[in-house]
Amino acid sequence: MKKILLLFLLLIPFIITGCKPNEEKPKEYSFTFELYNETERIVNETVTYKEDDNLIDVLKSKYSLVYEGEIKEIKSLLLSDVAYFKITLNGEVKTNLNFVISDQDHLKIEYLKNEEPVITKYTVTFKEVDDSVFATKVVNENEIVVLPETPVREGYNFKGFYLDKEAVNEFVSNTSITSDLVVYVIYEEVETHIETTDINVEFPTLSLRKMTPPENKTNGLIVLSPEGAVIETYGLTVSDPTKLQSFIFTDPQDGLRKVHVECLDYGEADVIITVNGISKTYSFTLYPRKEEEVPFDEWFEMSFEEQEAMRIDRERREAEAEVNEVARIKDWFASSLPNSTTEYFELIDRSNASGVSLTWFTSNEAVLYPTYVDSVYVAQVNQISYDVTVTLTLMIKSGAGEETLTKEISVPGISLKPIPSRPLIFAYIRSDTFKGIEPADISRVDVFNICFATVRGGSFSFASVKSLLPHLMPLRQLGKRIVISVQDGGKNASGGVPETKGFSAAVATAEGRTKIVTEMVETVIKYDLDGIDLDWEGPGFSFSNNPSSPNDVKNFELFVRELREAMDASPRKDLLLTAACAMSYPHNYSLGKLKDDFDYIHIMTYDGDSAGTTSHHSATKSGRGAAWSAEKAVANFVATGYPKNRLTIGSAFYGKIWDVSGSSTDGIGLSGANRRTSSYANIRREYLLDLNNPVNIQRSNETLTTWYYDGSKFITFEDPWAVAEKAKWAKAQGLGGMMMWEYNFDYQCELMEALYNNFR
Structure with a gap:
């Protein structure tokens, strides 16, 4: 012990x-x-x-x-x-x-x-059950806190001070305080009888489905009016107990009275609920099992009536899904699209309901256009040189019909960099062969000519090149220019097919010229393009089986002057007017008279080969096998009076292939058959496998040409060496620029790099 x-x-x-x-x-x-x-x-x-x-x-x-x-x-x-x-x-x-x-x-x-005595103080916080602070007291250690004045709340009695919200542990007033403390002020509601005036059961749904959890049952909360009324008596009946079962219960989780309803069979049934003497009827729609969820063997055991009910239900659900999906899309459209933007934004590319399809349209593809970016469907935005409002349209098709939604979206303009004053490089880009612009070539090209808009049947059409706008218009922010190239869309009658009128007929009258001019300039301004390139081949002659007339030369002159005047009168004062001209018809374009109207003339210094015998189709200088050359063409065009420093010559990014017979050292002058055109990329992959060790490749320092000859095939084309020599010659001549046909025929930027490095 x-x-x-x-x-x-x-x-x-x-x-x-x-x-x-x-x-x-x-x-x-x-x-x-x-x-x-x-x-x-x-x-x-x-x-x-x-x-x-x-x-x-x-x-x-x-x-x-x-x-x-x-x-x-x-x-x-x-x-x-x-x-x-x-x-x-x-x-x-x-x-x-x-x-x-x-x-x-x-x-x-x-x-x-001796030091100052340390007195420990503690805080006693008096709170209400919602944690709002009622009062705060600071007490020295081991002292007794002075309780705050007894609070008063209307409709409640003060029960006391407790150490918990549940009012289990009462706070003893003479307790010595030894730590910070929270004391709760607890009230008891004064019970008063409130007469019930109305009842409602808040069911999440009045539609249930047979044997399909959780869709086969629901619980509804009983709500009394006015607030504060309590359930005193209650009862429940079901109109058809074979279809529906129901009962009132107290939810153990929240202690509230609720009504449970469960579907037993499809059809309709009512639940009648009476609380405090007030009755309400709730009509339930009871759907059959989902047709697609019924096992195959059970399907044949069902009655025809139930099978038919499931079919009708499926069609109803499909129609309902379409209606809900259309509503969802409309809500998204109304809330998600910007009023003004300079950046792309997400779009919905497809519907979640099989019967609903979506189609997007834009009033200006140069500014706003739907496309995919990293597998996400977006509206890509491109700023042009002026503020513009674009209409974005969504067409929704469903079983109920079509609906069209529109949204006006403003896109602020930007200031374009001025076009360089040095000689320029022009690239012709075809919509039907477009494969994109190589990043390295963006800095090499000054002007992209997009091909082709057409003049056909007395009207101007831009539709065939709109697809290029989303890819090329953003390059304008880098100082590039986008010019629309217009081709003759006419064709002579052939094989029972009647003539299609083209440029010749469109500009034959003053009214026709004005109409075409107006349509062209309106298109340029609407899409904020940087000019027009005329590719009529040609006035008074036909290179492409297009109708022509002796009056074309004069009409072309009148048309160009009216076009220039309209362009100068437009909001854009920096628009380019150029023309692609056949090198063998310099005088058909009235260039001496139109030298102040055209900014540049592109001489198509290719396709100069003979039809029956092998020769060079894109020679730089005249000589053996070069009936036509850039040298000859430039001299002829300068002779018209057009300034040399605004002439450009073309480099051919394609070649001509002959099947030849006979023997020759170099293959020039042989009879050829089956002449066909091939891109440089194809020639490079098939015939010019190694630039450093070419096989069957010949070059002429006289004509500055390259060709391929293996005894059975003759190919005239420009390789990087020939392009480089042509570029050096053009630069030495002081020409206004170079162009190529056609940009996407290149192979791994080889020709573009040779042209740029030797011309610029």
Whole structure:
């Protein structure tokens, strides 16, 4: 048994009256005692005492303790105004020696300088159950908090202060505060009877489906009016228990009264609910199982009526899905499209319902056009040189018919970089062979001529090249120009097919010229193109089986002047007017008279070969096998009076292939058959496998031409060497530029690189 030594404030005399010889001696115990002065420990001893000894006497006898309710002196350490004694028993601070000490305890007394007393304060926060703060009190440690004034709330009685929101643990007002504390102010609602005026059951749905969890059942919350009314009596009946079962229950999760309804069979049934004497009827539509979910073997066991009901239900669901999908798309359209933008935005490319299809349209493909970017369907946006409003249209087709949605979207304009004053490089781009623009070539080309718009049947049509706009118009922000090239769309009568009227007929009258001019300029302004390139081959002659007339030359002159005037009168004052001209008909274009109307003339210095014998089709200089050359063509066009520094010559990014017979050292002048055109890319892959070690390739320094001859085939074409030589010659002649037909016929940028590096 552990013996306990009791310490008291006053010394209780202990008188030993003597012991009988056979009485037990008092037991001995010990504790550890430490004493510290201001700087160091001066005592560290184990003190032994008898069970009847008094601690204060022990300390007095061993350490000269002077104690008067507090320590006045111990081992020559004196209590003073500037010092005090700190008593610690087993690590717990004591304010005096009035405590119980036990065997093996640890007593420590420290002589310390006086400091400001540390008073620990705690915060008692009084809150309502919604955690709003009602009052806050700051209390010294071990003191009692003064409770706030009893709160009053209309319709409620104050229940008391509690340590929890559930009002389980009440806060005792005389509790000593030893930590921060939250006390809740709890009220009890004053019960009053509220007369029920109406009832409602909030069912999520009044449509259920047989044997199809979770669609076969629902729960509805009973709601009474006015607020505060309580359920006193209730009842429920079902009009057809074979189709529907229902009951009222208390939800264990929230304690609220609800109505459970479950579908047993398809058809219709009512649930009549009566609460506090007020009845409401709820009519449920009960659908059969979904046709597509019925196993094959069960289908044939069903009645015809149920099969028919499932078919009708499926058609209803499909129609409903279409209606919901159309509504969803319309909501998205109304809320998701911007009013103004400079950046692309997402579009819906397809419907979630099989019977709904979507088609997007835009009023200006040069500015806004639907496309895919990284597999995401978006409206790509391209800023042009003026502010513009584009109409984005969505056509929705469903079983209910067609709906058309439109949205006006404004796109602010940008300032275009000026066209360079140096000689330019023009690239002809065909919509039907377009494969994109190589990144390296973007900086090499100044003007992209998009091909071809047409003049046919007395009208101008731009439809065939609209597909190029999304790809090329963004390049204008890099200082590039996009010019529309217009081709003669007429054809002579042949094989019973009547003549299609083209350029010749369209410009034969003043009215016709004005109509074509107006349509061209309106198109240029609408799509913010940078000019018009006329590719009529040609006035007074026919290279493409197109109708022509002796009057074409004069009419062409009148047409060009009217076109130039209309372009100059348009909002764009920097529009280019150019023409692609056959090198063998320089005088048919009235260039001496139109030199101030055209900005550039592109001489088509290719297709100059003979039809029956092998020869060069795109020679730079005249010589053997070169009946026509760039040298000859430039001289003829300069002779018309047109300035040389606004002439360009063409590089052929394609070749001509003959099947030849006979023998020759170089293949020139042989009879050829089956002449056909092939892109440089195809020639390069099939006949010119290694530029550094060409086989059957010949070159002429006289005509600056390259050709292929293997004894059975003759191919006239331009390789990088021939293109480079032509570019050097054009640069030396001071020409206004170079162009090529056709950009996408190149192979890995070889010809474009040779042209650029030697012309620029």
